[in-house]
Amino acid sequence: LAQANAGVAGLHPYQAGKPIEELERELGISNCVKLASNENPLGLSPKAQAAISAALKDLTRYPDANGYYLKHKLGDCFDLDPAGITLGNGSNEVIDLLFHTFVGQGDEVIYAQYSFIVYALATQAHGAKAVVVPARDWGHDLDAMLAAITDKTKLICIANPNNPTGTVLPPAELEAFLAKVPSEILVVLDEAYNEYMDPALRAPSADWVKRFPNLVVTRTFSKAYGLAGLRLGYALSTPELASVLNRVREPFNCNSLALVAAQATLDDADYLAEAVRLNRSEMGRYEAYFSARGLGYIPSSGNFITVDLARPAGPVYEALLREGVIVRPIAGYGMPNHLRVSIGTMAENDRFFAALDKVLG
Numbered sequence: 153l154a155q156a157n158a159g160v161a162g163l164h165p166y167q168a169g170k171p172i173e174e175l176e177r178e179l180g181i182s183n184c185v186k187l188a189s190n191e192n193p194l195g196l197s198p199k200a201q202a203a204i205s206a207a208l209k210d211l212t213r214y215p216d217a218n219g220y221y222l223k224h225k226l227g228d229c230f231d232l233d234p235a236g237i238t239l240g241n242g243s244n245e246v247i248d249l250l251f252h253t254f255v256g257q258g259d260e261v262i263y264a265q266y267s268f269i270v271y272a273l274a275t276q277a278h279g280a281k282a283v284v285v286p287a288r289d290w291g292h293d294l295d296a297m298l299a300a301i302t303d304k305t306k307l308i309c310i311a312n313p314n315n316p317t318g319t320v321l322p323p324a325e326l327e328a329f330l331a332k333v334p335s336e337i338l339v340v341l342d343e344a345y346n347e348y349m350d351p352a353l354r355a356p357s358a359d360w361v362k363r364f365p366n367l368v369v370t371r372t373f374s375k376a377y378g379l380a381g382l383r384l385g386y387a388l389s390t391p392e393l394a395s396v397l398n399r400v401r402e403p404f405n406c407n408s409l410a411l412v413a414a415q416a417t418l419d420d421a422d423y424l425a426e427a428v429r430l431n432r433s434e435m436g437r438y439e440a441y442f443s444a445r446g447l448g449y450i451p452s453s454g455n456f457i458t459v460d461l462a463r464p465a466g467p468v469y470e471a472l473l474r475e476g477v478i479v480r481p482i483a484g485y486g487m488p489n490h491l492r493v494s495i496g497t498m499a500e501n502d503r504f505f506a507a508l509d510k511v512l513g
């Protein structure tokens with residue numbers, strides 16, 4: 153450990169949701185429910201499944217190192233030059249690439265309180281200084297983030313919608329913010345949950361990439377597209393910025409199955425529509441459930457909802473585990489009384505409702 157970089161020595165590993173297999177083994181049962189990692193509960197899109205089956209015969213070969221077909225397809229979707237698209241092993245890897253490329257010792261990285269924990273981990277790992285801007289209504293305070301800029305600021309991270317709070321920024325506010333950020337500072341707009349948003353609140357972020365050369369938009373196939381296990385994310389930027397990221401990107405960082413599955417899923421508009429529809433209707437049931445029990449929650453534009461139990465959430469999380477239901481404690485985000493619950497199928501959500509009723513008495 154003494155030999156590790158200074159930032160790495162003090163790091164705590166990313167805490168992923170408890171694996172369902174682990175809990176089933178512990179409880180000796182086989183019907184646990186996991187609502188902890190903001191996954192798509194529908195299973196793979198049939199088109200992705202067919203593409204994966206067809207690609208199995210080619211697995212002795214390396215994947216296309218440049219993701220030619222997927223980048224061209226995404227380029228068509230967003231009316232962007234495919235040369236401005238960077239593919240990653242999940243959008244997490246893309247975020248990491250951005251830090252790796254642009255952030256070093258002595259630099260400052262600005263992000264909001266209660267925003268995605270990976271920004272904090274990456275900042276520390278790269279020996280940079282975290283400038284954490286207090287949240288406004290659980291979301292980003294863009295004026296305060298602008299005021300936090302110094303001549304050491306290298307990167308600003310914004311998750312929209314934010315995880316774990318589900319808050320969103322009005323497109324006009326975001327646009328005004330981008331216009332004010334000095335052009336030498338990179339803005340990472342993390343839109344992992346974009347597809348779940350109310351279309352009226354969705355920013356024209358792919359178009360902004362052409363107007364703001366210091367903007368990088370990150371997206372993922374892990375959420376609404378249902379490919380979390382395959383790991384595929386991407387960044388939209390200028391071709392110049394993408395060419396810099398490509399210098400540090402590992403060759404073959406995206407596997408063959410992920411590449412073909414992502415292409416196929418992009419063609420499956422019905423799958424995406426069903427994922428969004430289910431999320432919206434079940435989100436309504438969560439809101440009604442919490443309201444009926446006098447529990448506060450943060451209105452969410454993602455595929456998860458964060459509930460305020462008004463008491464330490466750790467024991468409730470543990471008791472839910474004993475009922476076979478895995479949710480996400482977020483004390484590590486500075487929210488010790490909240491739990492984040494991913495929106496599942498109707499049956500999974502019913503399981504959560506019954507378990508929480510039992511646990512809260």
Ligand code: PMP
Nearest residue numbers: 242243244268315344372374385
């Ligand atoms: N950004 C946000 C805001 C997230 O919540 C997540 C997933 N938890 C990611 C990025 C990374 O997702 P992935 O690496 O699966 O694309």
